[in-house]
Amino acid sequence: MRRLDRWLVLLGLFVATGCIGFLSSRHAWTFDWTRGARASLAPESVAVLDTLRGPVEVVGYISPTGPLREQIAAVLERYTREKKDLTLSFVDPDVDPAASRQLGIAGDGALLIRYQGHEERVESPINERNLSNALERLARGGQRIVAFVTGDGERQADGHANADVGVFMSQVERRGIRAVPLNFSQTQGVPEHTDLVVLASPTAPLPAATVGALVDYVRDGGNLLWMVEPGNDDLGTGALADVLGVRVLPGVLVDGQGSTLNVDDPRIVVVGDYPFHAITRAFRDTTLFPQASALAQVSDHDWAVVPFLRSGERSWTAFGGIDNDKPSTVAFHPEAGELKGPLDFGFALNRLSPSPAKSEQRAVIVGDGDFLSNTYVGNGGNRALGERIVDWLLGDDVLVDLPARGAPDRVISLSQEGLNAVTLGFLVSLPLALLGLGVGIAWRRRRR
Numbered sequence: 001m002r003r004l005d006r007w008l009v010l011l012g013l014f015v016a017t018g019c020i021g022f023l024s025s026r027h028a029w030t031f032d033w034t035r036g037a038r039a040s041l042a043p044e045s046v047a048v049l050d051t052l053r054g055p056v057e058v059v060g061y062i063s064p065t066g067p068l069r070e071q072i073a074a075v076l077e078r079y080t081r082e083k084k085d086l087t088l089s090f091v092d093p094d095v096d097p098a099a100s101r102q103l104g105i106a107g108d109g110a111l112l113i114r115y116q117g118h119e120e121r122v123e124s125p126i127n128e129r130n131l132s133n134a135l136e137r138l139a140r141g142g143q144r145i146v147a148f149v150t151g152d153g154e155r156q157a158d159g160h161a162n163a164d165v166g167v168f169m170s171q172v173e174r175r176g177i178r179a180v181p182l183n184f185s186q187t188q189g190v191p192e193h194t195d196l197v198v199l200a201s202p203t204a205p206l207p208a209a210t211v212g213a214l215v216d217y218v219r220d221g222g223n224l225l226w227m228v229e230p231g232n233d234d235l236g237t238g239a240l241a242d243v244l245g246v247r248v249l250p251g252v253l254v255d256g257q258g259s260t261l262n263v264d265d266p267r268i269v270v271v272g273d274y275p276f277h278a279i280t281r282a283f284r285d286t287t288l289f290p291q292a293s294a295l296a297q298v299s300d301h302d303w304a305v306v307p308f309l310r311s312g313e314r315s316w317t318a319f320g321g322i323d324n325d326k327p328s329t330v331a332f333h334p335e336a337g338e339l340k341g342p343l344d345f346g347f348a349l350n351r352l353s354p355s356p357a358k359s360e361q362r363a364v365i366v367g368d369g370d371f372l373s374n375t376y377v378g379n380g381g382n383r384a385l386g387e388r389i390v391d392w393l394l395g396d397d398v399l400v401d402l403p404a405r406g407a408p409d410r411v412i413s414l415s416q417e418g419l420n421a422v423t424l425g426f427l428v429s430l431p432l433a434l435l436g437l438g439v440g441i442a443w444r445r446r447r448r
Contacts, residue, residue, distance in 0.1 A: 285381020
């Protein structure tokens, strides 16, 4: 009887093993228990896939020799896990070299990603960041042109100086946006097919021709991002402000709540709570704005004007000079006309477009351009907020809510005392403990 029980148990194990093998060949379960889910797609990659409605075809022009095909298949497996209608196939470029040359395939090969009649190429290195950037460009439906006004001391889109925005734009350009210079001394107006014009903190008075071209562009339905600075109200931009129905308030916006976040300079406005708007929906990152100007809405014309950046209760507009050595000594002087916060310093405007080619026109005015400068763009959520502003202005609402891109924190910060404790533990205490355990075991065996 016992022998029969054993055979039945053995038969049951074989049947269970066969059932597991049958189910595993038809269904896949994946569990990622790595810290930070490093074996899975990042949240921003998953969010990009969610914006792609319809099948995505990935064709890899990769030689079958070598491990590259397997490596690419392993990376794409994470994408197919999230999007079932994303397919991957391979073509040997050596079989038809003429077709490969026509497609511009060379070297180690490339991936061609096709979606709704558009195509993007990903070349070495083929990794998650490059793949997700290509998918995001496909989600836009084509490259977008952003023109930066130049010639009057504005921040440069490709500049490396502290005040320029080259770092920010280099990140944005990977997502299907191309920055071009726009100098009105060399052109009569804004070129066609320009999706957005950026006026980034001019430092010199704008010529009348430049202001007139910008006013005509806005009146004709163009989208505009205007970053102003304290004192920009005397640069000849009054006509542009009138078209938008806003005014730059005098003084520098200062805020005392930054001290709670170890920000000693009150001229750096720290924002962690935002008025509701599509740009700031579900946005919780803290942003820093150095030397900002407060804004006021004086007329709405036919615009819908919504503030999306606002200073705190402890803020005000400071008129007097601020001692750089002792900035915390600045005080509020209502008798001088200084205004107490909360004060708006970011407006989002939209209206029905005067142009028959577009249904809606959008504009954003921010009382600070430093937050996107090379110096400050890496602070807090500055870059993420800038990307949201650009996406909203371009009409890519589906991309506005993408999570901010970032890398997991893999750095352990230890004080000298902590480092000494770890060193003592691993180099002295642990070996002594193991030695004592061995001696104890040997002593017990001898007593037997």
